[in-house]
Amino acid sequence: MNALLHDIELSDEEIDFARTMADKNHSKTQFRLCAALAKYEDQRVISVFPEADFNLDSWLVRPDIALMPPMENDWDQEAAYLLTPPITAIEVVSAKQPVSDLFAKAREYFAHGVHSCWIVVPPTRTITVVATQAKPVSYAHGTLTDPATGIALQLEEIFR
Numbered sequence: 001m002n003a004l005l006h007d008i009e010l011s012d013e014e015i016d017f018a019r020t021m022a023d024k025n026h027s028k029t030q031f032r033l034c035a036a037l038a039k040y041e042d043q044r045v046i047s048v049f050p051e052a053d054f055n056l057d058s059w060l061v062r063p064d065i066a067l068m069p070p071m072e073n074d075w076d077q078e079a080a081y082l083l084t085p086p087i088t089a090i091e092v093v094s095a096k097q098p099v100s101d102l103f104a105k106a107r108e109y110f111a112h113g114v115h116s117c118w119i120v121v122p123p124t125r126t127i128t129v130v131a132t133q134a135k136p137v138s139y140a141h142g143t144l145t146d147p148a149t150g151i152a153l154q155l156e157e158i159f160r
Contacts, residue, residue: 023094023095025095025122025123026064026092026093026094026095026122028122029092029120029122029158029159030050030064030065030092032157032158032159032160033065033090033092033120033153033158034048034050034065036153036154036157036158037065037067037151037153040149040151041070044070045070045149045150045151046067046068046069046070046087046088046149046151047067047068047069047070047071048065048066048067048068049065049066049067049068049082049086050064050065050066051064051065052066052082053080053081053082054066054081054082054083054085054086055080055081055082055083056083056085056112056113057112059108059112060081061089061105061108061109061112063086063089063090063091063109064090064091064092064120065089065090065092066082066086066088066089066090067086067087067088067089067090067146067149067151068082068084068086068087069087085109085112085113085114086114087114087115087116087148087149088114088115088116088117088118088146088148088149088151089106089109089114089116089117089118090117090118090120091105091106091117091118091119091120092120092122093119093120093121093122099119099121102117102119103119103130105117106119106130110132115131115132115147115148116129116130116131116132116146116147116148116149117129117130117131118130118144118146120158122159124140125140125155125159126138126139126140127139127144127155127158129144129145129146129147131146131147131148134147139155140155141155141156142154142155143155
């Protein structure tokens with residue numbers, strides 16, 4: 001289905017893209033998350049992949065941040081998609097994006113081998129960690145702990 005906007009025809013993909021476009025808070029939050037996660041990459045606990053494309057059993061997906069097992073970067077080898085699911089997928093809510101969409105996306109991640117998903121809501125300065133076989137845990141302050149990776153982050157470091 002296509003939409004007509006001021007005599008411009010948009011495809012479904014363009015409509016979805018416009019609906020989930022990153023805003024200022026989304027971008028700043030994603031940057032601060034990556035900065036906070038960098039120490040874990042430096043310690044070889046994880047590898048951090050912002051905006052990486054995944055092909056998980058023909059489900060094409062791009063988490064805002066993906067946490068993978070530690071891996072060496074091969075600068076001479078490039079692939080269009082990562083084929084191994086991340087341990088953790090991090091999704092930052094954009095201004096026009098319903099939070100319920102991301103909880104549905106978390107269920108899809110779990111069906112494709114992801115162990116935990118963080119749903120980050122910048123306006124409320126909260127992060128909900130959803131893990132397989134566990135109830136979601138929401139953090140508004142203090143230390144977020146990810147059960148899949150063991151990573152612990154101070155929310156005050158992210159939402160400062």
